[in-house]
Amino acid sequence: ETGVTQSPTHLIKTRGQQVTLRCSSQSGHNTVSWYQQALGQGPQFIFQYYREEENGRGNFPPRFSGLQFPNYSSELNVNALELDDSALYLCASRPNPGVYNEQFFGPGTRLTVL
Amino acid sequence: TQLLEQSPQFLSIQEGENLTVYCNSSSVFSSLQWYRQEPGEGPVLLVTVVTGGEVKKLKRLTFQFGDARKDSSLHITAAQPGDTGLYLCAGVNAGGTSYGKLTFGQGTILTVHP
Numbered sequence: 001e002t003g004v005t006q007s008p009t010h011l012i013k014t015r016g017q018q019v020t021l022r023c024s025s026q027s028g029h030n031t032v033s034w035y036q037q038a039l040g041q042g043p044q045f046i047f048q049y050y051r052e053e054e055n056g057r058g059n060f061p062p063r064f065s066g067l068q069f070p071n072y073s074s075e076l077n078v079n080a081l082e083l084d085d086s087a088l089y090l091c092a093s094r095p096n097p098g099v100y101n102e103q104f105f106g107p108g109t110r111l112t113v114l
Numbered sequence: 115t116q117l118l119e120q121s122p123q124f125l126s127i128q129e130g131e132n133l134t135v136y137c138n139s140s141s142v143f144s145s146l147q148w149y150r151q152e153p154g155e156g157p158v159l160l161v162t163v164v165t166g167g168e169v170k171k172l173k174r175l176t177f178q179f180g181d182a183r184k185d186s187s188l189h190i191t192a193a194q195p196g197d198t199g200l201y202l203c204a205g206v207n208a209g210g211t212s213y214g215k216l217t218f219g220q221g222t223i224l225t226v227h228p
Contacts, residue, residue: 042221101214108156
């Protein structure tokens with residue numbers, strides 16, 4: 001069973017640019033969540049996708065957007081990058097949105113904005 | 115806004131010592147989870163506690179959920195260098211538009227010296 005994978009591993013961008021991060025969910029998992037983890041902090045919820053629809057969002061501006069594809073993989077897009085967007089971006093998947101299901105996290109993408 | 119306060123933020127101890135990490139909130143969560151995260155990896159679930167007053171044991175780790183389901187603690191007995199890592203508590207939402215959302219504490223960085 002393949003776990004959650006994310007790409008790229010590391011990324012360096014400059015302020016104002018746009019970035020797309022990718023996540024492949026664990027086999028059989030239809031629910032994907034994205035989290036932002038700043039250095040020295042716990043992860044913060046960005047949004048959640050279930051069956052290709054966003055069904056939950058945290059306190060992030062609209063320049064953070066996402067997609068989920070029919071195979072349940074997902075993308076996180078960030079426009080007009082700011083220095084504070086530098087963080088580890090984590091993707092987590094689970095079999096369905098059920099609240100007691102374990103969420104399996106990928107290794108993350110480390111984004112640096114200069 | 116739901117917040118989880120985790121303490122202490124840093125813990126540096128010698129092998130064989132005992133320690134406790136605390137996680138407190140003003141909000142009630144449907145359940146509370148504890149994760150461990152190592153550098154370059156995503157968080158890995160250690161335990162989920164659901165019922166107020168619940169106690170769960172995982173080898174040398176003991177997890178407790180407060181009676182009011184607002185606070186939790188993680189106790190490690192006879193810590194070993196392999197326990198070194200970032201420990202995160204996370205409250206699980208069971209209502210509204212953020213169903214299944216995890217609200218994380220800021221984490222406790224544990225270092226166990228041989």
